[in-house]
Amino acid sequence: MNIDIIPVTAFQQNCSLIWDENKNAAIIDPGGEADKLIKRIEALELNLQAILLTHGHLDHVGAAEKLKQHFNVPILGSNSKDDYWFKSLPQQSEKFGLLFDVAAFEPDRWLDQEGEVLTIGDFTFEVLHLPGHTPGHIGFIEHQKRIAFTGDVLFKSGIGRTDFPGGNYEDIITSIREKLYPLGDDMIIVAGHGPYTMIGEEKQTNPYVNMK
Ligand SMILES: [Zn+2]
Secondary structure: OEEEEEEEOOOOEEEEEEEOOOOEEEEEOOOOOHHHHHHHHHHOOOEEEEEEOOOOOHHHHOOHHHHHHHHOOOEEOOOHHHHHHHHOHHHHHHHOOOOOOOOOOOOOEOOOOOOOEEEEOOEEEEEEEOOOOOOOOEEEEEOOOOEEEOOOOEEOOEEOOOOOOOOOHHHHHHHHHHHHHHHOOOOEEEOOEOOOEEHHHHHHHOOOOOOO
16 A cells, blocks of 8 residues: 655644555545645546545644545545534634634535445545544544554554543543554554554553553
């Protein structure tokens, strides 16, 4: 598989562009800088098939509508429990002082079914509900390729914030312990911010999850 991690917005959110040998592609959490992302996709001559969203925060979804319109592909996810975040995108845009306006939108399809499998090119993603940072946060797990796109749940030596409306500390710890840690020590976690990590490494060193 091929992967290009493109940090976007002032929050340096990791937008992931992935594609297979036949150039079938998906983009995960296009948070902003739509023109840069479109140029990249076109320069690589990719056949973009879907836009996948982990949760409704502006820095993860800000360019989704523009990409959808440009490439005529569906927006899938997050879980519908994040609908209030999608509805409040204009306010988020104002509050965070990002220099672009984002209109409210809804994904073409909420991904509410735990364990649903999405097939895109030669990728198969299992959808896991990972509440805590937001109530409708999900992750996209590629078991065979041993890579997971899990947004703002687990970071290298850190966890996502739980102090936003709808956040819950116990829930995020449970999501990590019961859903992410069982994925296996060799599973790569592409986090929404900062460097990637691996489950085995976090089990050993993560100070938030391991503390009793
Ligand atoms: Zn977030």
